[in-house]
Amino acid sequence: MSFPWAKNYEPQQPLMKWLDEKLPLPRLVYNAVGAGYPVPRNLNYFWNFGVLAGAALAIQIITGIVLAMHYAANAGVAFDSVEHIMRDVNAGWFIRYAHMNGASMFFIVVYLHIFRGLYYGSYKAPREMVWLLGVVIFLLMMATAFMGYVLPWGQMSFWGAQVITGFFSAIPVVGEPIRVWLLGGFAPDDAALNRFFSLHYLLPFVIAGVVILHIWALHIPGSSNPTGIEVKDEQDTVPFHPYYTAKDGFGLGVFLLLFVALTFFSPNLLGHADNYIPANPLSTPAHIVPEWYFWPFYAILRAFTFNFLWIDAKLWGVIAMFASIALLFFLPWLDSSPVKSSTYRPLYRKFFWVLVVDVLILGYCGKSPAEQPYVIMSQLAAAYYFAHFLIILPIVSRIERPAPMPNSITEAVLAKHADKSSASATA
Amino acid sequence: MRRVLRAQTGRPGIRANLSVQPCKGNRMASETNLNAGIEDGVRRRDFINIAAVSFAGVGAAAVVLPLVNQMNPSADVLALSSTEIDISAIQSGQAIKTSWRKQPVFVRNLTPVEIAEANKVPLGDLRDPQTLAERTKTGKENWLITLGVCTHLGCVPLGAAEGEPRGDFGGYFCPCHGSHYDTAARIRKGPAPKNLTVPPYDFTSDTVVTIG
Amino acid sequence: MVRPLGFLVGLGFIIALLCAIVTTPLSNEPQAAHAFHKHPRHLALSSDGLFPHWDKAKLQRGMQVYKEVCSACHSLNHVAFRDIQDLGYTEGQAKSFAKGFQVPSINPDTGEPATRDGLPSDHFPAPYANEVAARAANNNALPPDLSLITKAREGGKDYVYSLLTGFQNPPKNLPKELQPATGLHYNPYFANLNLAMAPPLTDGQVTFADGSPNDVKAMASDVSAFLVWTAEPKLVKRVWTGWAVFLYLLIFTGLTYMAYRNIWADKEH
Numbered sequence: 001m002s003f004p005w006a007k008n009y010e011p012q013q014p015l016m017k018w019l020d021e022k023l024p025l026p027r028l029v030y031n032a033v034g035a036g037y038p039v040p041r042n043l044n045y046f047w048n049f050g051v052l053a054g055a056a057l058a059i060q061i062i063t064g065i066v067l068a069m070h071y072a073a074n075a076g077v078a079f080d081s082v083e084h085i086m087r088d089v090n091a092g093w094f095i096r097y098a099h100m101n102g103a104s105m106f107f108i109v110v111y112l113h114i115f116r117g118l119y120y121g122s123y124k125a126p127r128e129m130v131w132l133l134g135v136v137i138f139l140l141m142m143a144t145a146f147m148g149y150v151l152p153w154g155q156m157s158f159w160g161a162q163v164i165t166g167f168f169s170a171i172p173v174v175g176e177p178i179r180v181w182l183l184g185g186f187a188p189d190d191a192a193l194n195r196f197f198s199l200h201y202l203l204p205f206v207i208a209g210v211v212i213l214h215i216w217a218l219h220i221p222g223s224s225n226p227t228g229i230e231v232k233d234e235q236d237t238v239p240f241h242p243y244y245t246a247k248d249g250f251g252l253g254v255f256l257l258l259f260v261a262l263t264f265f266s267p268n269l270l271g272h273a274d275n276y277i278p279a280n281p282l283s284t285p286a287h288i289v290p291e292w293y294f295w296p297f298y299a300i301l302r303a304f305t306f307n308f309l310w311i312d313a314k315l316w317g318v319i320a321m322f323a324s325i326a327l328l329f330f331l332p333w334l335d336s337s338p339v340k341s342s343t344y345r346p347l348y349r350k351f352f353w354v355l356v357v358d359v360l361i362l363g364y365c366g367k368s369p370a371e372q373p374y375v376i377m378s379q380l381a382a383a384y385y386f387a388h389f390l391i392i393l394p395i396v397s398r399i400e401r402p403a404p405m406p407n408s409i410t411e412a413v414l415a416k417h418a419d420k421s422s423a424s425a426t427a
Numbered sequence: 428m429r430r431v432l433r434a435q436t437g438r439p440g441i442r443a444n445l446s447v448q449p450c451k452g453n454r455m456a457s458e459t460n461l462n463a464g465i466e467d468g469v470r471r472r473d474f475i476n477i478a479a480v481s482f483a484g485v486g487a488a489a490v491v492l493p494l495v496n497q498m499n500p501s502a503d504v505l506a507l508s509s510t511e512i513d514i515s516a517i518q519s520g521q522a523i524k525t526s527w528r529k530q531p532v533f534v535r536n537l538t539p540v541e542i543a544e545a546n547k548v549p550l551g552d553l554r555d556p557q558t559l560a561e562r563t564k565t566g567k568e569n570w571l572i573t574l575g576v577c578t579h580l581g582c583v584p585l586g587a588a589e590g591e592p593r594g595d596f597g598g599y600f601c602p603c604h605g606s607h608y609d610t611a612a613r614i615r616k617g618p619a620p621k622n623l624t625v626p627p628y629d630f631t632s633d634t635v636v637t638i639g
Numbered sequence: 640m641v642r643p644l645g646f647l648v649g650l651g652f653i654i655a656l657l658c659a660i661v662t663t664p665l666s667n668e669p670q671a672a673h674a675f676h677k678h679p680r681h682l683a684l685s686s687d688g689l690f691p692h693w694d695k696a697k698l699q700r701g702m703q704v705y706k707e708v709c710s711a712c713h714s715l716n717h718v719a720f721r722d723i724q725d726l727g728y729t730e731g732q733a734k735s736f737a738k739g740f741q742v743p744s745i746n747p748d749t750g751e752p753a754t755r756d757g758l759p760s761d762h763f764p765a766p767y768a769n770e771v772a773a774r775a776a777n778n779n780a781l782p783p784d785l786s787l788i789t790k791a792r793e794g795g796k797d798y799v800y801s802l803l804t805g806f807q808n809p810p811k812n813l814p815k816e817l818q819p820a821t822g823l824h825y826n827p828y829f830a831n832l833n834l835a836m837a838p839p840l841t842d843g844q845v846t847f848a849d850g851s852p853n854d855v856k857a858m859a860s861d862v863s864a865f866l867v868w869t870a871e872p873k874l875v876k877r878v879w880t881g882w883a884v885f886l887y888l889l890i891f892t893g894l895t896y897m898a899y900r901n902i903w904a905d906k907e908h
Binding site: 062069084087088090091092095246249 | 476479483493494496497498499501502503504
Binding site for chain 1: 654663783787830871878885888892896
């Protein structure tokens, strides 16, 4: 489906005409990310991050396939095989560091993509399905990243696997059998390492599949935009190509600059020294920390220290951690305001920024040792996190009086430019 | 109106064309018309777009290099490229099987009879004409060192170990597709196109050979 | 339906958290060791920063210190003799250096465990056959492998250098429970202050062919530089490759920005 004024794919050369009859793949691309996809003309740079996330996924898949050619998923040699890649394989150090930091870059752009979705209300009707599929992608990414981090079989890999599979043992009765089943043993070892490798190789392709669904679902209503007002006529849109391909090309350049700086100049900045120590099942590192992208969730996990009702603290932590992500699935229905963009939601905007700070605090607490004042900070921040989504948001969306909105995207754009030119005229 | 203003003040290329191709009042403001009607502007724009895309292409090609090169032998594999063999224990008429670069190597101490047999064969009868002297080191004609890799499809021929069949010509016999090699390990019968390969080697002393 | 249920779930989490806040003590358990623990001192090396190079003479001296001192207890598993060509040695020198080591092998006639001369393709041999042997010889402490040590410790080379030069007498006010037990040595740069390793370096212990200073600090600095190299032999190449890629990308980004501005020149947005 698309807007009636969308350009139609008209192959010129005989070969392309023939291909279009037999397998209209070029037509698909043309309509998906080519001139055949009309996009609101007023997208800002926050709309770059979808394409960048796709680029990050591609980088991870390519470097990952290459690394798998040299990696050995066996507890006895996994660590050495990674060092073999770093030292002896041609350009191995580059490929491994790119994969390692590519994971961080992937999460950076996806977090900004989620930020965009939350600020501009992209999760709301008619784009609920886009949002739901996005949350599925996020969950798959977390699983993939966790299993990938286990593969080098360093101390953090091993103890990360131990701790995270330990979550399941919090479940009453069946928890411990589930954990043993997941690990294929009583502690992480060959069986766990091999299945993590297998799944770490598989899941990115599952992610790619869900990404296609995500884009498909997006193309039904078309892209959202910073005003949150739906497209009304042709004036409101520009064709994706060349307008947004050019803008995304520039965005890709900036993304790669940051990626390259990290990979070549400070590849271990976001890593942890302990993971350069081979896994030792008999000795736990002094301070176990997950990778930075899990810090906020790790903080929520650790914030629950009280056996409330008949559920013990450990299980509360695990439930809350999963709930903190699962509640995103209900977001389109928790927020009932018809206004999408925070630009026109003065009250929601305030709470939204509190949430952003709150998640940053959670992240900081997740990184810090389980001592005061970090414990109480994480408890307060976790409380706000749940309050924001489950209590504040539904109430705000009911009582809020939105600011006056323009009638159309074009009107908003013209008003912005009129402001600018009158400002420069008076200056 | 703003567009007209910009065109007159901002861009030399556009202004030059405006004089050549006077525009018609209101249509001047239309974006597409401004784009399409001005040749110089179009060319300059195309140039930058083409430059950006080609530059990206160069970068993509440069990234492919390491991704392809990683499949070449790694430094530790290349480091195994030379092997030393002690040949002092090999009696006349015996052979040993050893390995170089993870490939089997046959080292045979030829008997005078085998040498004579090899030298008797007219070169014209050979599929891959080579004399025994060309396949050994001067003064060490009794030491025949070859890869144990059949030149047909890479099986390991029989004949190096005691009691194995040595084929119709008393050298090596490949059981996979029936290639027969003579006492100088030259192909005589069967599908293999070439003689068994002689690897690069040197005698470091009378009893030690370095292959590779 | 979603909103009332969500409200209840949210309330549940918040009450559980409030109970947790009320019941968690606000003070931390005192950790006396913290007060005596010191941050590593900075060691400046030519391989630091954004414009690094290897100081090969220094790395060679560092390798000599490793060979003559550290290698008695510490392995260097990930480094092969062929690798030392990076330090400015020729292929022949690497070969004869390797020959100076005995590496585990088997007797070709009997199959019994034996040793043979090292080859360039061999890795530095470990001083102990296995972990049990290493612990038995070291008062139940395990000397860690040093190949990755500057990447495997917080503080990296600074930590290694500080540790090597940081042995000292315990301060007078050190609580009794923190004082070194028999066989342990006080070192404020070590996490729990007491280290099983005795001070490994003494002034003048190693004599360098180039006549460089051989006091404890100089030797510690040299061996730390060497261990930076063993941890990441591709470090210098990595940074300079990074510059080439970075400059390429700057131009690429500039061009794409111009293309973007051009394409959008006539579209208000």
